[in-house]
Amino acid sequence: MDPASPNGHQPGDAIISLRGVTKSFGSHTVLKDISFDVPKGHISVILGPSGTGKSVMLKNIIGLLTPDEGEIWVDGEQTVGMGEKDLYRVRRKFGVLFQDGALFGSMNLYDNIAFPLREHTKKGEREIREIVLEKADMVGLLDHMKKTPGEISGGMRKRAGLARALVMEPEIVLFDEPDSGLDPVRVAYLDELVVDVQGKTGATFFIITHNIASVMRTAEYMGVLFRSGLVKFGPKSEMIDSTNPIIRQFLAGKPRGPIGMDEMAGTAEEWEGDEELMNTKILTV
Amino acid sequence: MASAFVEKPQTLMRESGNMFAVALEGLRATPQIKTWWREYIDQCWFIAKVTSIPSILISIPFGAVIALHVGSFNKQLGATAATGSAMVLAIVREASPVAAALMIAGAGGAAMTADIGSRKIRDEIDALQVMGINPVHRLVTPRLWASATVGALLVSLVSVAGLGGGYFFNVIVQHVSAGAFLSGFTTLAQPWDLWSSIAKAFVFGMIAGMVACYKGLYAKGGPKGVGDAVNQAVVVTFIFVFFVNFIMTSLYFALVPQKF
Numbered sequence: 001m002d003p004a005s006p007n008g009h010q011p012g013d014a015i016i017s018l019r020g021v022t023k024s025f026g027s028h029t030v031l032k033d034i035s036f037d038v039p040k041g042h043i044s045v046i047l048g049p050s051g052t053g054k055s056v057m058l059k060n061i062i063g064l065l066t067p068d069e070g071e072i073w074v075d076g077e078q079t080v081g082m083g084e085k086d087l088y089r090v091r092r093k094f095g096v097l098f099q100d101g102a103l104f105g106s107m108n109l110y111d112n113i114a115f116p117l118r119e120h121t122k123k124g125e126r127e128i129r130e131i132v133l134e135k136a137d138m139v140g141l142l143d144h145m146k147k148t149p150g151e152i153s154g155g156m157r158k159r160a161g162l163a164r165a166l167v168m169e170p171e172i173v174l175f176d177e178p179d180s181g182l183d184p185v186r187v188a189y190l191d192e193l194v195v196d197v198q199g200k201t202g203a204t205f206f207i208i209t210h211n212i213a214s215v216m217r218t219a220e221y222m223g224v225l226f227r228s229g230l231v232k233f234g235p236k237s238e239m240i241d242s243t244n245p246i247i248r249q250f251l252a253g254k255p256r257g258p259i260g261m262d263e264m265a266g267t268a269e270e271w272e273g274d275e276e277l278m279n280t281k282i283l284t285v
Numbered sequence: 286m287a288s289a290f291v292e293k294p295q296t297l298m299r300e301s302g303n304m305f306a307v308a309l310e311g312l313r314a315t316p317q318i319k320t321w322w323r324e325y326i327d328q329c330w331f332i333a334k335v336t337s338i339p340s341i342l343i344s345i346p347f348g349a350v351i352a353l354h355v356g357s358f359n360k361q362l363g364a365t366a367a368t369g370s371a372m373v374l375a376i377v378r379e380a381s382p383v384a385a386a387l388m389i390a391g392a393g394g395a396a397m398t399a400d401i402g403s404r405k406i407r408d409e410i411d412a413l414q415v416m417g418i419n420p421v422h423r424l425v426t427p428r429l430w431a432s433a434t435v436g437a438l439l440v441s442l443v444s445v446a447g448l449g450g451g452y453f454f455n456v457i458v459q460h461v462s463a464g465a466f467l468s469g470f471t472t473l474a475q476p477w478d479l480w481s482s483i484a485k486a487f488v489f490g491m492i493a494g495m496v497a498c499y500k501g502l503y504a505k506g507g508p509k510g511v512g513d514a515v516n517q518a519v520v521v522t523f524i525f526v527f528f529v530n531f532i533m534t535s536l537y538f539a540l541v542p543q544k545f
Contacts, residue, residue, distance in 0.1 A: 062415055088417045096415045102408035116416050 021070035048225030095165030101157035245271035311425035328431035332393035348450030369469025386489030394497035401501025436490020
């Protein structure tokens with residue numbers, strides 16, 4: 001029942017597949033005919049300028065929003081149009097790290113991280129404690145378990161959110177702009193943690209961000225969203241060598257190119273073969 | 286221009302539809318009492334805490350005002366002894382359920398909307414859904430029942446305090462005899478008045494909970510959005526409560542035979 005693959009992977013390798021996903025709000029089309037496969041067991045990143053529908057895409061994948069058209073496959077199941085009960089079942093395959101952690105303000109960090117275990121498993125408190133402390137140790141928050149989300153910094157909230165996202169040992173972990181609101185050093189630490197945790201768990205990590213430095217450190221596969229469409233999705237090396245003007249400009253982080261302040265500075269075709277753009281240095285780490 | 290005439294009613298219909306959908310979804314989860322009873326008790330306690338003292342404080346002077354009006358009117362007619370019977374009708378039948386509902390909407394409901402709304406803008410609601418938990422079942426079900434319960438309990442408190450205020454002004458200030466005031470209670474009023482009052486307050490409380498939860502769940506646009514949601518929740522509840530009060534009063538007169 002796997003969908004045909006548009007970007008060269010074996011269908012069996014993909015854990016999330018989007019096929020022709022389109023989503024509009026009123027007359028504004030946020031996602032236009034998006035198709036790609038997220039390979040299983042790797043870190044994939046979707047990059048894009050602000051306001052290109054990255055978060056909307058994430059919400060479509062988890063089923064918090066429903067696409068107007070197209071199919072979304074998660075681990076071999078089509079989730080668009082799925083009943084509520086099945087959707088809740090499929091969602092348990094996901095761990096999600098929200099922008100600000102989305103921790104429950106009324107609970108301390110321990111209870112926050114323990115929450116999914118208490119809700120969905122029959123584990124006793126002793127076993128829960130073991131798992132929670134293990135995950136807390138993994139993200140370096142062992143000493144702060146008694147604090148509430150209001151008492152800790154943004155970076156710590158993200159790490160706590162990551163611990164909570166990992167506690168059910170999900171097959172897929174989604175990250176919604178993990179770098180937002182953090183200074184570059186903290187972002188670097190978080191990236192290191194992301195790569196480290198992915199190595200340990202072997203889960204599929206899917207990140208959306210606009211931070212190039214962070215992408216270069218974490219991504220194995222990457223895609224670029226621009227003007228509601230997916231420009232390209234593929235292995236990192238392939239993307240770095242790409243001659244597509246949009247990808248080049250975005251990875252270089254320079255004003256010269258088709259991406260403008262209001263997002264309408266020109267088409268990719270107009271910038272095709274622009275020498276200065278093609279020779280711009282890409283920020284690799 | 287034509288589009289505004291079409292869009293406004295459409296938005297209104299959609300909003301009311303969503304609100305009742307949230308309420309029905311919330312009520313649907315009622316049998317799963319194991320998942321919500323804790324939150325229910327917390328919410329009951331919270332709403333009772335923020336509403337009981339203010340309700341007493343508004344109902345005493347309100348009772349006194351009615352006593353002054355009716356008392357001075359009755360004095361001119363020479364029927365001061367009938368003040369008690371009028372008081373009990375005004376307070377128990379009409380004033381106390383509405384006062385209880387307004388308190389629940391203004392104090393409890395506003396806090397509920399702010400709480401759920403800020404959870405919404407912090408993505409906590411999405412996080413619940415992603416963790417496979419229906420946020421309506423978890424948050425709305427206990428709040429609906431809690432505000433209805435506290436509404437029904439609060440109405441008795443408001444009645445007693447209001448009648449107390451009336452007693453003070455009528456008997457002590459206006460020198461009506463205490464016996465005449467108290468014996469007047471049963472000339473017009475009947476037990477059905479009390480039951481209808483409790484039923485009204487229960488329904489009003491549930492309306493307050495429904496609007497508060499709905500507005501909170503659909504809050505958007507950051508902290509300002511939460512503020513707007515709180516404001517709208519209180520206003521919408523007031524409108525709903527007065528409208529439903531009219532319907533329930535009409536039903537009451539149609540169904541319950543009156544003494545006179």
